[in-house]
Amino acid sequence: MTDQAMDRTAAADKPAKPKGPLISRQSIFTRVTHWVWAIALFFLLLSGLQVWNAHPALYIGQESGFEYNNAILRIGAENTPDGPRGFTTIFGHKFDTTGVLGMSELRGRPNYVGFPSWATIPSFRDLATGRVVHFFFAWVLVGALAVWLVASLANRHLWRDIILKPGDLRELPGDILDHITFRFSHGRSYTPLQKLAYFTVLVVLFPLIILTGLTMSPGMDAAWPWLVDVFGGRQTARTIHFIVMVLLVLFFVVHIVMVVLAGPINELRSMITGYYRASPGTEPDSKDKSNG
Amino acid sequence: MAKLIYNRRRLLGLGAAGAGSLLLGACDQFDFLGQRNHPVRDFLERANALTYAAQRALVGEQALAREFSESEIRQGQRPNGSTDPRETVEEYRQLVEGNFAAYRLRITGLVETPKEYSLAELQNMPSRTQITRHDCVEGWSCIAKWTGVPLGRLLDEAKVKPQAKFVLYRCYDVMGGGLSAPEPYYETHDLIDAYHPQTICAYGLNGQALPVANGAPIRVRNERALGYKQPKYVHTIEVVDGFSHVGLGQGGYWEDHGYDWYGGI
Numbered sequence: 001m002t003d004q005a006m007d008r009t010a011a012a013d014k015p016a017k018p019k020g021p022l023i024s025r026q027s028i029f030t031r032v033t034h035w036v037w038a039i040a041l042f043f044l045l046l047s048g049l050q051v052w053n054a055h056p057a058l059y060i061g062q063e064s065g066f067e068y069n070n071a072i073l074r075i076g077a078e079n080t081p082d083g084p085r086g087f088t089t090i091f092g093h094k095f096d097t098t099g100v101l102g103m104s105e106l107r108g109r110p111n112y113v114g115f116p117s118w119a120t121i122p123s124f125r126d127l128a129t130g131r132v133v134h135f136f137f138a139w140v141l142v143g144a145l146a147v148w149l150v151a152s153l154a155n156r157h158l159w160r161d162i163i164l165k166p167g168d169l170r171e172l173p174g175d176i177l178d179h180i181t182f183r184f185s186h187g188r189s190y191t192p193l194q195k196l197a198y199f200t201v202l203v204v205l206f207p208l209i210i211l212t213g214l215t216m217s218p219g220m221d222a223a224w225p226w227l228v229d230v231f232g233g234r235q236t237a238r239t240i241h242f243i244v245m246v247l248l249v250l251f252f253v254v255h256i257v258m259v260v261l262a263g264p265i266n267e268l269r270s271m272i273t274g275y276y277r278a279s280p281g282t283e284p285d286s287k288d289k290s291n292g
Numbered sequence: 293m294a295k296l297i298y299n300r301r302r303l304l305g306l307g308a309a310g311a312g313s314l315l316l317g318a319c320d321q322f323d324f325l326g327q328r329n330h331p332v333r334d335f336l337e338r339a340n341a342l343t344y345a346a347q348r349a350l351v352g353e354q355a356l357a358r359e360f361s362e363s364e365i366r367q368g369q370r371p372n373g374s375t376d377p378r379e380t381v382e383e384y385r386q387l388v389e390g391n392f393a394a395y396r397l398r399i400t401g402l403v404e405t406p407k408e409y410s411l412a413e414l415q416n417m418p419s420r421t422q423i424t425r426h427d428c429v430e431g432w433s434c435i436a437k438w439t440g441v442p443l444g445r446l447l448d449e450a451k452v453k454p455q456a457k458f459v460l461y462r463c464y465d466v467m468g469g470g471l472s473a474p475e476p477y478y479e480t481h482d483l484i485d486a487y488h489p490q491t492i493c494a495y496g497l498n499g500q501a502l503p504v505a506n507g508a509p510i511r512v513r514n515e516r517a518l519g520y521k522q523p524k525y526v527h528t529i530e531v532v533d534g535f536s537h538v539g540l541g542q543g544g545y546w547e548d549h550g551y552d553w554y555g556g557i
Contacts, residue, residue: 046322055431062360062425064432067367123320127429128550129333133325135557136339218427219556222516223351225358234425234433 018280023188024287025276029151033144034271040140041248043133046121048245049114050130056102056114058242062233072239075114077103084110138213145206161189162199168192184262186279201251205244212241328550337552344554351556353484357515360423360435369436369497371505372428374465374477377525378504384464384525392509397446397493401460401530404451411495411509417441420492428519429551438513439496444487447531452483456531459486460538461512464525467545479523480535480543480553481514490515493526520546521555 026034056075059065074089075097086102088095099105104116106123117123121133152158172192178185179193190198214220215227215237231237259267263277270276275288325333378385387395392411399407421439428434447459463477485491493510495502502508507524514521521544535541540548547553 052431054429057432059432062364062433063366063435065367066370066432066434117320122323122326124323124326126326126550128546129326131429131552132333132336132340132550133322135343135552136336139339139342216427216431217347217557218357218425218518219347219351219516219554222355222357223347228358234427238431 020278020280020282021284022275023278025270026274033148036144040137043137047130047133050120053114054127058239059235061235075102077112164195209244212237340552343557347556357424364435369506370434375505377465380466381464395509398528399446399450401532402453402456403531407450414441424515437498438494440492440494443491452531455533457533460530460532461523461526462528463523477545485514517555
């Protein structure tokens with residue numbers, strides 16, 4: 001493809017708009033930790049569902065009620081007059097989830113598991129391996145978060161691009177409107193909604209899923225007894241761990257949709273090479289490419 | 293420049309296609325991780341050594357697991373794993389029939405004076421009672437009251453030799469069977485866990501004699517670890533400097549089946 005052909009593609013995306021400068025947007029720390037997290041979260045999710053399948057229920061409190069009911073979610077299979085079916089019970093409401101949750105198919109045969117085999121690593125039931133994979137990538141997640149945090153404090157990425165400031169809050173309603181109408185601006189920093197999303201994931205959800213994970217460790221509960229108190233019991237912590245997982249999956253879906261809508265080539269380029277085609281009118285910077 | 297961008301684009305495209313096929317192709321692509329001794333699995337397992345080292349550094353040797361109040365015992369202790377070795381182990385069946393009068397807990401291995409205790413002798417020793425949360429590796433928890441003799445006291449009476457590194461528990465219950473060879477349950481702890489004040493040879497559960505389903509006559513409690521680190525039906529406690537000669541050499545029945553040895557997470 002030639003430059004000209006490429007320009008035609010770009011022109012097809014945004015007709016009648018001049019090109020903005022190619023700016024240096026993402027530091028090496030942001031780019032590397034982004035992809036390390038992408039890989040780690042993929043394995044953490046699928047191994048986590050494997051681990052969860054060993055006891056597919058969530059409770060509120062210190063313990064799991066076997067002689068009383070403190071479960072808020074339970075997935076299982078039952079025999080019915082129409083044969084075995086998969087069920088999911090949430091807050092006492094029971095749903096038939098045959099095919100996906102509780103009962104699914106594995107190589108043409110019924111498979112009685114919480115999450116289906118295509119959503120777990122390994123695909124067959126193997127709690128031991130699920131734990132090995134989960135704990136390895138948990139260390140990767142924590143390590144990358146530590147690197148990102150130190151780097152982002154040092155290069156002011158955290159303060160500049162992640163933490164919402166009064167000005168961002170003033171711009172928030174307009175930014176929401178822009179997103180609803182698919183008008184994306186490509187600036188040097190993030191828009192208020194982006195800041196809010198990344199702040200939530202990096203500063204709220206990541207620490208939360210790490211700490212609730214640690215609360216499930218009987219060893220860590222002896223070291224840091226406050227963990228159990230903060231989260232209201234080991235089983236509540238396990239429930240929060242699960243809910244944060246769901247929130248991270250939702251973030252992933254929205255994140256991918258936004259990347260596609262905002263221009264996948266440009267967005268991917270910025271997260272691989274660091275360079276980003278900003279909107280016209282963006283002020284150039286000494287670190288940007290001279291040939292913008 | 294044009295060529296560079298072209299290459300980058302191709303790279304991006306290939307990357308996206310690769311990631312897509314990874315997701316769509318389902319996760320049986322990672323089933324090889326279930327193979328014991330696969331080099332990639334071995335590599336991932338190194339994180340377990342890191343977890344063990346980190347927790348040993350972070351968790352004080354004497355730090356106690358949380359103890360609960362009587363009012364927090366809301367149900368019986370849920371039995372799991374082996375729940376009735378009488379069906380398969382004749383020696384154990386006879387012990388239960390004799391109300392454990394013939395039972396002896398042996399302390400052997402790297403000790404100056406090997407010891408043997410009857411259940412009555414153990415019950416007459418100073419005891420410790422603790423209401424703790426039992427965490428199964430499957431994910432559930434159950435609060436119960438355990439009564440027993442601190443293991444550290446028994447080890448002190450037998451006088452552990454300086455070269456000792458681990459304590460090995462041999463149990464009556466036999467796992468496997470059927471097509472696979474029967475494997476007696478066994479477990480190991482390091483000396484930090486063995487001497488921990490809450491590590492007890494429990495003979496009482498919720499104010500009653502320990503039932504068969506929960507490991508009668510003796511279940512070792514290790515309150516800072518998961519359930520599989522708390523062997524039931526224990527008959528011999530052997531002080532050792534290594535455990536590669538026992539079972540498949542991983543330090544426990546479940547460890548031989550791929551579970552991490554530390555078991556504190």
